[in-house]
Amino acid sequence: MSGFALFDTAIGMCALAWGPQGLAGVQLPTDDGEAATRARMARRFPALRESLPDEMAQHAIAAIQGLLQGGHDDLAHIVLDMRGVSEFHQRVYAIARRIPPGQTRTYGEIAQELGDKGLARAVGQAMGHNPFAPVVPCHRVLAAGNKPGGFSAGGGALTKLRMLAIEDARPNGMASLF
Structure with a gap:
């Protein structure tokens, strides 16, 4: 299952995209709010649709939210899809x-x-x-x-x-x- 989802954090509305290889990307808040974050994700990941996060994505969302609330998780356990990264x-x-x-x-x-x-x-x-x-x-x-x-x-x-x-x-x- 692949898709992208928005989620609230202590610093604003973030988003992430995922697929079978892991996280394909994460978006920190934009200055223009939730609609702009959604539009940016749609442009970055045109083949993906906004959907409910799968179990892996839910785990990543919870970990990112925790970090941005002052937690000390280094997020090293989150698998990243590095295809296309030099x-x-x-x-x-x-x-x-x-x-x-x-x-x-x-x-x-x-x-x-x-x-x-x-x-x-x-x-x-x-x-x-x-x-x-x-x-x-x-x-x-x-x-x-x-x-x-x-x-x-x-x-x-x-x-x-x-x-x-x-x-x-x-x-x-x-x-x-x-």
Whole structure:
């Protein structure tokens, strides 16, 4: 069974799409509300119809809702359908998924883990194209100097900071960002 569904969270109306291979995408809230989120999902996944979530999707929804309410589930148990995601992006996302709630890394640190600190900009671009936020927690990846950097979800960097505040994020063992 495949489809997409909208669901409410502490930061607004989110959505996810699923299929037999796992989650195909997650949508954080848009600035324009529920109708815009629904329309965006229909454009992103034209072959899917809005429907009741299957058991796997229900589990993912509950886990995402919990995280966005301050839970500490790292969501690593959620299976992602990575078809169509480049091998480089998959490597970046795998590293990002290991960042626990409440902690952060920088683009440069992820680039260094990939073997080349010069890849920091490419890491940032991968985060900007992340189709699975917050399951792939791009909000936990910061620019140099632990600055928020950009964020492609509705609300931009303010949404990123809000999500980090919910997690009481502490970059690299420092005091809270807030």
